[in-house]
Amino acid sequence: MQYSDRITRLKAEGAFAVLAECRRMEAEGKSIIHLQIGEPDFDTPGNISEAAIKAIRDGHTHYSPSGGTIEARAAVAEHIKRTRGIETAAEDVVIMPGVKPVIFGAIMGCINAGDEVICPNPGYPTYESVVNFVGAKPVPVPLREENDFRFDVNELRSLVTPRTKMIILNSPENPTGGVLTRSDMEAIYEVAEENDLWILTDEIYSGLVYDGEFVSIGSVPGAMKRTILMDGMSKTYAMTGWRMGYGVMPRQLADYLSTLAVNNFSCPASMVQVAMMEAFVGPMDEVNIMVEEFRKRRDVIVDGLNKIDGISCLKPQGAFYVFPNVKELGMTSQEVFDLLLYKAGVAGLPGTAFGKHGEGYIRFSYANSIENIQEALRRIEKILAEVRAKA
Ligand SMILES: Cc1ncc(COP(=O)(O)O)c(C=O)c1O
Structure with missing residues (x-):
């Protein structure tokens, strides 16, 4: 075959x-x-599991809208405002079974064959894999130990070519545990703005910061117009097997990702969306x-x-x-x-x-x-x- x-x-x-x-x-x-x-x-914390069990009993066992229920999308928007100070609307949120499908959808939705995407290296291997999958070229930006595994923004700038379409960020980072600072974010945003690039920010470890502060690049004024921000329940809430993540992005892209969802897995699991809403408001x-x-x-x-x-x-x-x-x-x-x-x-x-x-x-x-x-x-x-x- x-x-x-x-x-x-x-x-x-x-x-x-x-x-x-x-x-x-x-x-x-x-x-x-x-x-x-x-x-x-x-x-997984008990209150979240109980909310899912109750949701099943209450009949949350049917298809939901492809990008998630409007209640769950609004809950994500509220959570993003509370945790990052970013104003967003339910319509800019897409809920998917994990951050991985959001990474996949964002690259499918924004990148053409022949484009270049700047990926952290060492970095989470899914980024380069999906960039290659769509026929684009991953361009590694080295994260060096002597720089606490953070970006060197001058080096980042030197890697931008007329074909560059996107910069991928992951802070806190897998595999290094490195965390980017607010001034890193501002400088990276400047590079993106000057060169009209998408920013994909994978914030799956946002809840696991031990020293210093977690900063989302989406909180830099103006950044959300070119940013696809993603986070999920796997790590912070110990919910890897539940498969629940979300992205916040410009509305047109959110609509494209919902269409991608309907063609692929139809919708995120209904009872898991209810569990996510409990996680956001329940005891921590x-x-x-x-x-x-x-x-x-x-x-x-x-x-x-x-x-x-x-x-x-x-x-x-x-x-x-x-x-x-x-x-x-x-x-x-x-x-x-x-x-x-x-x-x-x-x-x-x-x-x-x-x-x-x-x-x-x-x-x-x-x-x-x-x-x-x-x-x-x-x-x-x-x-x-x-x-x-x-x-
Ligand atoms: C950087 C990064 N992004 C995404 C994921 C996958 O997250 P999810 O379980 O939400 O698909 C992982 C899991 O290891 C990860 O390390």
């Missing part, structure tokens, strides 16, 4: 492939500590406990990694990832990843799973208990000492 050229341009995600490999090893009786996963190990106690626990784990893993010879690790301000530098070990990222997984039973991800500028780094997720993180640190230290002893 023949397949389209297009489909071969999509890439799988490293984290899912590593999870499958871990499961295979575990079935053989190996002990693996999972630091590769990008999802909270907490359960469980979320706050989770965020506080992530902060403690971050401190444990950063301190522990910095005590290991050959590894140095910046303290990230957000998300639940660390991105330690392993260059002094004298191995590639892939070699360090293989050593840790196959010889120590510690699963991370090679930095190169997030692009070429991830070489020399490993990503660990600290969405795991402090006991498991401490055991992983012991295992890493032990295997590296053994390798050093043999050399």
